[in-house]
Amino acid sequence: MNSRLLLLLLLVYTVLGLYGLRLWQLQVVEYERYSTQSRGNYVRTEPITAPRGRIFDRNGKLIADNRMAVDLVYQGGEVEFKERILALLGLSELPKPERGQEVIVKANLPEGLIPTLAELTAGQKNLRLVERLERNYPRPISGSVLGYVQLANALQVKQGYDPDELVGVSGLEGGLENTLRGTRGARLVEVNARGERIRSQVIRPPLPGKDVYLTLDYDLQKAAEKALADSLEDLHKGRKRYGLPLDQKPKGAIIAVDPRTGEVLAMATAPTFDPNLFARRPTPREEIQRLIQDPDKPLFNRAVLPYAPGSTFKLVTSSMLLEKGYATPGTIYTCTAAFTVGRFTMRNWAHRNMGPMTVKGAIANSCNTWYFQAVWNAPPGSAPLVDDIAARAKEMGIGRPTGLEIPERSGFLPTRAWKRATFDEPWYPGETLSVAIGQGPVLATPAEIARMLSTIAMSGRQPELHLVKRIGDTPISPRISQVPGTHWAELQEGLRQTVTEGTASFQLKDFPVPTAGKTGTAEIPGKRMGLSHAWYMGYGPVDPNDPRPPLLVVAFFENGGEGSGVALPAAKKVMSAFWKVNTGSPAQPSPAPIPQPTPPSAARP
Incomplete structure (x- = not known):
């Protein structure tokens, strides 16, 4: 009996010793490696999009601005208050995201719905409200002169743009891109093991692009x-x-x-x-496609x-x-x-x-x-x-x-x-x-x-x-x-x-x-x-x-x-x-006879 008891105790102490040795290895020898890995898993850096510079006319009238838009995004899985949320949005079902991806359930939420949806989505790890900046033109002028913006494409992302960053494509928005584009900021976001955000801290605030005052009246x-x-x-x-x-x-x-x-x-x-x-957003693709295919070329700036x-x-x-x-x-x-x-x-x-x-x-x-x-x-x-x-x-x-x-x-x-x-x-x-x-x-x-x-x-x-x-x-x-x-x-x-x-x-x-x-x-x-x-x-x-x-x-x-x-x-x-002169009805010339066809070289006045 004594020998078997000693053998059992030896076995127990050996196992405890191995556990203690492993614990010492993890806590002391490999502390730095696992500490860094832990921080990498639960603390990440996210970019903060910088507002584009605003555009004014020569007298200070606002032509192009930025506004905060709110989207509802979904990661998949079970959702609390699902039926009520769908009813508020006028939807029959939530879209299905690809594995590991988020999908926008509704972009540009009406301001009146945001407080209610914020309450319904609070604490839900797979359904949340996301704020983003959107370009807005309160006084739009000729589109091909002012230009427009689009989300950065794959090539622009490789060149340093964020996927959610707006890029000037044509007109003034494109020609003044380097002036209007701001400098992105950064924040640290801490999440728990379930991916839920615990807290965040801005470590570098974004710098807005420069405001531009045009010569246009x-x-x-x-x-x-x-x-x-x-x-x-x-x-x-x-x-x-x-x-x-x-x-x-x-x-x-x-x-x-x-x-x-x-x-x-x-x-x-x-x-x-x-x-x-x-x-x-979402982009009205059919309307844009009609613009692109329009034989009258509305995207062309005929002044240049x-x-x-x-x-x-x-x-x-x-x-x-x-x-x-x-x-x-x-x-x-x-x-x-x-x-x-x-x-x-x-x-x-x-x-x-x-x-x-x-x-x-x-x-x-x-x-x-x-x-x-x-x-x-x-x-x-x-x-x-x-x-x-x-x-x-x-x-x-x-x-x-x-x-x-x-x-x-x-x-x-x-x-x-x-x-x-x-x-x-x-x-x-x-x-x-x-x-x-x-x-x-x-x-x-x-x-x-x-x-x-x-x-x-x-x-x-x-x-x-x-x-x-x-x-x-x-x-x-x-x-x-x-x-x-x-x-x-x-x-x-x-x-x-x-x-x-x-x-x-x-x-x-x-x-x-x-x-x-x-x-x-x-x-x-x-x-x-x-x-x-x-x-x-x-x-x-x-x-x-x-x-x-x-x-x-x-x-x-x-x-x-x-x-x-x-x-x-x-x-x-x-x-x-x-x-600011009133010319009334201009004097009309006497009816001219219809001219006979002339060669192209015979220009008319």
Whole structure:
């Protein structure tokens, strides 16, 4: 008995010794390893999304902001008060999450439901309310100008974004991403073995993005957007005149600028969309897909896309002819109905002889044949002259970035070298005649046309366009350069005559504020008459001593017809809103005969 008892005691002490040895190993020898592992299991670091910077107009009106949204998320498993929660949400069943994942039961919970749901979900480890920041646009402007945000994609997450972080995709939101994006914070979260949160502590607060104050005037912006929307009646007049199907919506852009500084006071584009559509969660995918597939391209900002400039480009040709000495302010050509070179005849927009005129008259009456003669009679001959036109256009602001803080495409200026490299063909003299009146392969954006006209209005002082007035408390200084030239007055007087006696006089001759401007109609190869691009560019007051603030407006309509028929009235509405003048019903011109079809090179005013 004694030996068996001793053996049993030995066995017991051995087991206890082994347990004690293991306990000593865990508590002393491997303490650091298991302590670190324990903290890793139950204390984790979570990112805190930083608010994006807010966007204001020049007068402090809030355009883009952030708001706190609350979602109900579910991890799976049994839920208390399930039937009551489903009834509150109007659901029949909870969604099934993938293993180990959370699923959003309801995004953007109404504020009235949040207190009740907070009470019902309290203490439930698999059903909880989650707060997040959502972009909000209380005063949305043209969607493609303002842009929109989306959750970071896989590539952006690899680049340092959080999966729940909003990223600017286009327009101002995209162009100012580095300014608007804040710096994320961090918090320590302690959970128990069942995954329930016990406590949390912010260890690094998030830093909001910088607030941005735009140069845009919200009231003028809305006036420009309304002018685009209201242009449908004028568009339909042109369509009916040529027996064309009616448009359902206008396609175009209006940009209004302070020509002294390059500040963009309004930039509207049509058709457009509400950027709040992209900020919502859950994302309305069907609506967004319809936007993407819309043949009218509402996601495009037409103010920064290149188009054939038509007769607005004649100011470039006029400047080149005068500055190079190929024509003088007194050079006179007869504005004939047509101009013939060899076997080719190029026509003016008017089917009659308009009489002799100088460059000022050619601008005012938009005479194609005056430019054909001036270019053809230039000493170097018309073929090399295209390089002079391209060089002067670039100096005046076409074919290069305008300085805007949003993505933009530049216009295109053909040259002899370009044609040789692209088509392995020489440049033909007749092609220069088309380019001289803004036809052929030459392209310009409405923003570029605005900068070009600013250069003329300011006698060669060329401002870079910009949409940002200040970032936080730091103002953005205008960027001004000087374009060489001595004949700005002739261009200004020609633009003024356009309004007093030329192609814009029927709308603006008696306008309360003296202005200057130019109509433009660009015929498009392959398009029927009446589907031209319609332009108008104008500025005022023309007297530098006038106490009223200056304004420059460019209105463009894609396939809008004649510039004087649709773009001019739209620009006039923006001018009226800016200077707060009541023009009443404009005097209407006598009905013009329907013109006969003309070649694409015969641009209309």
